[in-house]
Amino acid sequence: MNYDSLIVFIVLFVVFAIVGFLSSRFRRGNGTKLNEWSLAGRKLGAYLAWFLVGGDLYTAYTFIAVPSAEYAKGSIYMFATPYVMATFAVALITMTTLWKMSRKNNYFTGVDFVKDKYKSTTLAILIALTGIVAELPYIALQIVGMKAVLQVLFAPFLHVTATATAVDDIALIVSFAVLAAFTFWSGLRGAALTAVMKDGIILSSVIVVVIAVPLTISGGFHHAFQLATTMGSAKAVYPTLSPKLTNAYISLFVLSALALYLYPHAINGVLGSKNVKAVRFSTAMLPIYGLGLFLLTIFGVLVFAVPAALHTIGYVSPANLGNGSLVVPALIAATMPQWFVGYAFLGIFIGGLVPAAIMAISQANLLTRNIIAEFRKDLTEKTEANIARWASVGFIFLALAFVFLIPPTYAISLQLLGGILITQTLPPIFVGMYTKFLDKNALIAGWIAGIGTGVYFVEAANNFGSPTNSLMSTPFGLLYVAAVALFINLVVVFIWSLAANTFKRSPSEEPQKA
């Protein structure tokens, strides 16, 4: 038996752990301050910021979810490509503004800005909670992606399913213990430097696979697309997009792009940058990074031309496509030499760990700065940093527990809901950065309206079951639920603010809360 894949995987994982621990020495500062731990002392240059933020794009979840969705549902998932473009156009504007304000006023999170701007503790806590809640299934999905890799990695060695599952679980727990330890130790520095290693491995493997696989199959992409059309789901269209889905496609890419930089982990990476030029330069270069995402999407079509990979996935017929989340690992295992399989799998595996670390750090920040500190005004900087460190460990294991307790399909549904929830924090953060017009109570009302209608519509679109579909019928055709909910949110915020501003002229101005 050939153990090359396993050996390469384990050796590289050890290297990864060492990098994670040693990175605490990178541009070291006073480790007892929250600033140092959670924002790497705000010393990241353009390249590290690029990797750190880009690292959120190439996660284990993207690796698994985008190709599997393309495989099962067809070309609508090509929206990942314009999404990358739109995300960074939005970020180029909003994140440079946020960075400047943060440096001036010492903000650590987007919520710090909300609190400072509107002087409303209620609003700040609502936004912080939305961030923490939306982030949780995101981390959980990284773990789901990592499990898919382990499953294919161990499959040749362990034939008894029960043993294989146990080994997967143990491997996951060990790697999360390592991750929690170095996140605790190195903070954002650990995430930034391991992100470089992760992306180096991931990008090189994606490029190799995309070049190698079409060469090994007769007829290349042309053949793969033909097979997809005959063998793929009867409801899915592969080579083009059904005209019915035009508005759905646009709303998906625009709204998902607006959402990414509302997630606390994305803001966290930006605020760790050392100057505004680093933010701008790294953001502008990120669409190039996104080219790999297109290559991944196309894996969902290529797999139809590789019978051995279809076998691993468990493909039966167009009505039963098997476990789509195995598309990428199965394709790599079926076409590449063993040592390369170990290399690429490790890339995807740490592709789950690194974002999980960044997400847990940003959750810890929100919890410490924007929730605990609201009730305990006397926290010293040192205590604040300690709480955040322990909280990050807590969040990492909470997400792990989540995966063991909840089936993967549920995790995907919750992530889908999380995207709709996080979008509802757009008015106070993105709109609020550019205008003084918004009223704090209007923003709270808008948040309630957006979250309420968002959850209702997504449930209605799924017949009040577990959500798997995020599109709803509207007079404009199918639209992404988040678009409709955000529209309602904005209408409420606008009308209420207009009314509030009109009546505010009276001398009975509300006293501002501390």
Add this chain to the structure above:
Amino acid sequence: MVGNAGENSKKATRIYIAVAILLIIPFIAYVLLPTYDRISPKVAGISFFYWYQTLWLAISGVLFGIAAYMLNRLKEES
């Protein structure tokens, strides 16, 4: 945030407008779905729908790079 003298502020405005245009161009390209939602011409067996969008991602990178360069040259944050 904008430069101090009138001359500088005029220049800054021109740059902001140019940047806005650079950022909007890719949105227009992607929103006009009917212009690229088709199979041919194919490249290496990949339908137009896929490769055209990918090409625009590369173009966006270049446009955003120019925008970032122009903004970085403005001496607004020193």
